[in-house]
Amino acid sequence: MRMKLGRPDLAAYADRFDVPPATEDFSVTFLGVSSLLFDDGDTTVMTDGFFSRPSLLRVALGRLAPDGARIGSTLTRLGLDHGGRRLAAVIPVHTHFDHVMDSAAVALRTGAMLAGGRSAANVGRGAGLADERIRVVTPHEPMTLGTFTLTFVESEHCPPDRFPGTITAPLVPPARASVYRCGEAWSVLVAHASGRTALVQGSAGYRPGALDGHRADVVYLGVGQLGGQDEEYLRAYWAETVRAVGARRVILVHWDDFFRPLHRPLRALPYVGDDLDVTMRVLGRLAHQDGLALHLPTLWRREDPWAASAYLRVT
Numbered sequence: 431m432r433m434k435l436g437r438p439d440l441a442a443y444a445d446r447f448d449v450p451p452a453t454e455d456f457s458v459t460f461l462g463v464s465s466l467l468f469d470d471g472d473t474t475v476m477t478d479g480f481f482s483r484p485s486l487l488r489v490a491l492g493r494l495a496p497d498g499a500r501i502g503s504t505l506t507r508l509g510l511d512h513g514g515r516r517l518a519a520v521i522p523v524h525t526h527f528d529h530v531m532d533s534a535a536v537a538l539r540t541g542a543m544l545a546g547g548r549s550a551a552n553v554g555r556g557a558g559l560a561d562e563r564i565r566v567v568t569p570h571e572p573m574t575l576g577t578f579t580l581t582f583v584e585s586e587h588c589p590p591d592r593f594p595g596t597i598t599a600p601l602v603p604p605a606r607a608s609v610y611r612c613g614e615a616w617s618v619l620v621a622h623a624s625g626r627t628a629l630v631q632g633s634a635g636y637r638p639g640a641l642d643g644h645r646a647d648v649v650y651l652g653v654g655q656l657g658g659q660d661e662e663y664l665r666a667y668w669a670e671t672v673r674a675v676g677a678r679r680v681i682l683v684h685w686d687d688f689f690r691p692l693h694r695p696l697r698a699l700p701y702v703g704d705d706l707d708v709t710m711r712v713l714g715r716l717a718h719q720d721g722l723a724l725h726l727p728t729l730w731r732r733e734d735p736w737a738a739s740a741y742l743r744v745t
């Protein structure tokens with residue numbers, strides 16, 4: 431990656447923030463990084479649920495713990511706290527702090543189940559979540575939650591994985607960022623009773639052939655650190671995710687600066703950590719070759735990427 435100051439200007443991609451708003455009960459709401467809320471008006475499931483977003487200085491020098499006030503305000507805004515709608519499950523896509531740190535706290539506050547790998551289970555235990563509220567998933571074995579069916583496929587973290595390994599004992603916060611090891615990384619396939627299908631690829635890593643035979647109309651494609659890879663890697667990543675599942679619409683996630691709280695406008699990660707400009711240029715070209723729509727989600731907005739208009743705009 432070329433080293434330079436500053437960060438990409440999101441204004442350059444303003445036209446990409448055009449996923450159709452939801453007009454019916456069914457919606458997906460982007461909540462920063464790889465946190466997504468799938469909601470059909472009856473059943474709700476959430477990936478990650480990372481809302482504390484501590485500062486870079488705190489991450490580098492201090493110990494991390496869920497921020498109850500930030501978590502509470504987010505859940506209240508979503509109608510999931512204090513007797514609101516019930517969240518069925520929180521699903522960490524892997525166990526680095528910017529994905530899993532708040533997952534158990536969100537489950538505790540909402541009555542949700544925490545579902546993921548053994549590392550995620552140890553985060554739940556360390557937070558005091560009861561064993562009956564923790565589910566260690568089996569790869570490729572569908573899990574039904576109300577009107578949603580989730581299938582977990584083993585994946586990889588985008589290189590470099592700065593905190594590799596698994597979490598082998600209950601993780602009790604506060605803890606340093608390095609204690610939140612990657613654990614099991616997942617490609618999460620989401621299928622709804624209505625026929626809607628999606629792939630959530632929370633990290634820009636992949637296992638060759640892992641998604642062969644699976645199908646998803648929509649891909650929420652994690653791009654964190656992707657701009658630091660060579661073009662061959664980006665091409666392979668696209669092929670092993672978007673093309674593998676036959677997607678018709680691609681929505682990029684994990685591009686925002688997660689050291690900045692959600693009550694402030696989102697901005698891209700700085701060039702020193704990633705390069706969204708490279709990602710947009712290369713993936714935009716690949717999307718154009720495949721005749722696909724490539725877009726960015728809008729924070730807090732209930733969106734419907736399966737709407738008929740979603741497929742009309744092609745890069």
